[in-house]
Amino acid sequence: MLKLLSYLRPYWVASLLAPLLMVLEVSMDLMQPRLMASIVDQGVMQGDLAHVGRSGLLMLLCALLGLVGGVGCTVYSSKAAVAFSSDLRRDLFAATQAFSFGNLERIGTASLITRLGSDVAQLQQFVMMLLRVFVRAPLLVLGSMAMAVGISPALALILLAVVPPLFGVLYLLIRWSVPLFAQVQQKLDAVNLVLRENLAGIRVVKAFVGGERERQRFDAANADYAGAAIRAWHIVTLNVPLLTFALNCAIVAVLWFGGLRVEAGSLSAGELVAFINYATMILSSLTSIGMLLMNYSRARVAAERVNAVFAERPEIVAPAQPQQPELQAVAERGCGPEICFDRVTFRYPGALRPALDALTLTVPAGATVALFGSVGAGKSALLGLVPRFYDADEGALRLAGMDLRRLDPAWLRGQIGYVQQETVLFSGSVRDNIRYASPAADAAAVEAAARAAQAHDFILRLPQGYDTVLGQRGADLSGGQRQRLAIARALLPRPPILILDDATSAVDLATEARILGGIKALLPQATCLMVAQRAAAALAADFVVVLEQGRILAQGSHAGLMSTSAAYREIHRGQAALEKVFHD
Numbered sequence: 377m378l379k380l381l382s383y384l385r386p387y388w389v390a391s392l393l394a395p396l397l398m399v400l401e402v403s404m405d406l407m408q409p410r411l412m413a414s415i416v417d418q419g420v421m422q423g424d425l426a427h428v429g430r431s432g433l434l435m436l437l438c439a440l441l442g443l444v445g446g447v448g449c450t451v452y453s454s455k456a457a458v459a460f461s462s463d464l465r466r467d468l469f470a471a472t473q474a475f476s477f478g479n480l481e482r483i484g485t486a487s488l489i490t491r492l493g494s495d496v497a498q499l500q501q502f503v504m505m506l507l508r509v510f511v512r513a514p515l516l517v518l519g520s521m522a523m524a525v526g527i528s529p530a531l532a533l534i535l536l537a538v539v540p541p542l543f544g545v546l547y548l549l550i551r552w553s554v555p556l557f558a559q560v561q562q563k564l565d566a567v568n569l570v571l572r573e574n575l576a577g578i579r580v581v582k583a584f585v586g587g588e589r590e591r592q593r594f595d596a597a598n599a600d601y602a603g604a605a606i607r608a609w610h611i612v613t614l615n616v617p618l619l620t621f622a623l624n625c626a627i628v629a630v631l632w633f634g635g636l637r638v639e640a641g642s643l644s645a646g647e648l649v650a651f652i653n654y655a656t657m658i659l660s661s662l663t664s665i666g667m668l669l670m671n672y673s674r675a676r677v678a679a680e681r682v683n684a685v686f687a688e689r690p691e692i693v694a695p696a697q698p699q700q701p702e703l704q705a706v707a708e709r710g711c712g713p714e715i716c717f718d719r720v721t722f723r724y725p726g727a728l729r730p731a732l733d734a735l736t737l738t739v740p741a742g743a744t745v746a747l748f749g750s751v752g753a754g755k756s757a758l759l760g761l762v763p764r765f766y767d768a769d770e771g772a773l774r775l776a777g778m779d780l781r782r783l784d785p786a787w788l789r790g791q792i793g794y795v796q797q798e799t800v801l802f803s804g805s806v807r808d809n810i811r812y813a814s815p816a817a818d819a820a821a822v823e824a825a826a827r828a829a830q831a832h833d834f835i836l837r838l839p840q841g842y843d844t845v846l847g848q849r850g851a852d853l854s855g856g857q858r859q860r861l862a863i864a865r866a867l868l869p870r871p872p873i874l875i876l877d878d879a880t881s882a883v884d885l886a887t888e889a890r891i892l893g894g895i896k897a898l899l900p901q902a903t904c905l906m907v908a909q910r911a912a913a914a915l916a917a918d919f920v921v922v923l924e925q926g927r928i929l930a931q932g933s934h935a936g937l938m939s940t941s942a943a944y945r946e947i948h949r950g951q952a953a954l955e956k957v958f959h960d
């Protein structure tokens with residue numbers, strides 16, 4: 377928590393002014409009952425109207441000064457708190473950008489969203505209270521106590537007897553509530569997870585009329601969240617009636633013993649009224665302290681969750697002395713480097729079976745390899761190791777003979793044009809989507825990339841051509857159109873390494889062949905790894921690799937494998953047979 381509070385440092389002026397102005401308000405508040413007592417005792421009781429007027433004016437002045445303090449404190453504390461949370465969110469976002477997939481899977485994207493949203497808001501609220509109530513309430517308690525003692529030490533004993541045990545009770549309530557609030561935030565994560573999955577898969581939900589089931593799933597998570605929140609709030613809000621009851625008892629006692637003293641003449645009526653006022657101030661301050669402590673227990677939970685994000689070390693980071701100049705030379709000649717998998721074993725975090733099992737494969741400089749294999753064979757896993765989305769558990773990957781771990785990942789990724797199996801586009805224009813990796817590219821370059829990806833023609837048919845604005849995730853395009861935009865995006869920087877993960881699965885055979893031809897023409901010397909399903913890719917590649925259960929089953933040319941590998945023949949026979957079925 378303290379670590380996070382250092383985010384207030386740049387706003388130290390506001391963070392200092394706020395409590396100072398609060399001190400002004402509190403001192404003015406503390407004056408009021410005293411002034412009132414003097415109006416009652418000297419003005420009303422002795423008929424001194426001038427005194428009533430003077431003291432009344434003084435009270436008004438105090439009230440005004442108090443107002444200035446109160447408003448000032450609100451202004452500065454909200455300024456500091458909002459700036460605090462804004463900076464915190466900024467740094468959290470920056471931290472998540474450095475995360476590797478392993479980090480993201482560990483925390484969970486839904487939870488990250490709660491942490492940047494709800495948890496930071498919790499902390500903001502706490503900072504606000506810290507700058508206001510944290511000063512106000514204890515000052516009021518101590519000040520009122522001092523004033524009460526000044527009026528009548530004997531009566532103040534009653535308050536002294538009540539306040540400390542109340543603090544004890546408050547402390548216990550807070551201790552109980554901290555773990556409950558931790559649960560509340562976890563349940564909120566769960567609610568967000570359902571919501572996120574639902575929105576991301578809304579087409580599936582609608583297509584399979586899953587709305588009702590989704591609603592039930594959401595209701596369950598939501599009810600769970602509400603239940604946890606209610607349990608936590610029950611405990612916390614218990615402090616208000618408890619405090620009220622205890623202090624009402626104290627006031628009755630004060631009235632009783634105070635009344636006796638007034639009768640005996642050792643206390644004036646005005647003083648008794650002032651004393652009761654101070655007692656009430658203590659009551660309301662204790663309630664605010666209760667709220668502050670409650671806020672603190674929630675903020676502590678939030679701080680832990682936020683700090684966990686900061687504590688998460690990106691798994692894949694640049695080495696202290698990244699090596700790259702030699703490779704740079706490779707890239708500058710426009711020729712892709714050799715990529716070598718040396719006995720690579722890789723397991724997804726938490727997976728039982730390795731996705732790649734002691735796999736050895738060399739893709740020569742500038743060569744194109746087509747990977748075939750059934751679903752789950754490890755094709756995407758193999759591709760994902762090249763830009764270091766994950767690191768191999770055993771063995772090594774080498775680029776032009778250099779271990780990937782000796783390279784700066786950002787530089788490495790800059791050398792790679794990657795088309796993912798699942799196309800992701802962003803809201804924005806077609807042009808901006810294609811230019812994602814090289815925002816400065818000119819219109820001619822964008823068009824060349826689009827032409828190679830066979831996207832140019834359909835883009836021109838869009839309402840505003842290249843300036844057509846896509847909806848969220850490119851929802852208004854067909855799957856094949858989105859794939860072609862993703863390919864154009866990967867081609868635009870003319871990367872020396874190209875990776876296509878089933879990038880043409882949603883286009884027809886003829887278009888697939890044209891795309892492969894376009895890529896070859898645009899980047900004749902790139903080293904290219906592609907996952908494919910149809911013969912066109914095998915024919916366009918220099919050689920073919922068949923994967924099964926994370927191992928290489930067969931390797932060779934299309935023609936060679938057709939004659940030597942039964943598994944490979946099976947892949948293509950299946951397709952030919954299917955096409956026959958559909959044609960007949």
Ligand SMILES: Nc1ncnc2c1ncn2[C@@H]1O[C@H](COP(=O)(O)OP(=O)(O)O)[C@@H](O)[C@H]1O
Nearest residue numbers: 724725727731750751752753754755756757758
């Ligand atoms: N994020 C993941 N976490 C755990 N296991 C995964 C993950 N992605 C894929 N796998 C598993 O790893 C294996 C290889 O997957 P993948 O490389 O995606 O196969 P392919 O692309 O050939 O269909 C499969 O058994 C799959 O279930």
Ligand SMILES: [Mg+2]
Nearest residue numbers: 755756757797
């Ligand atoms: Mg895959």
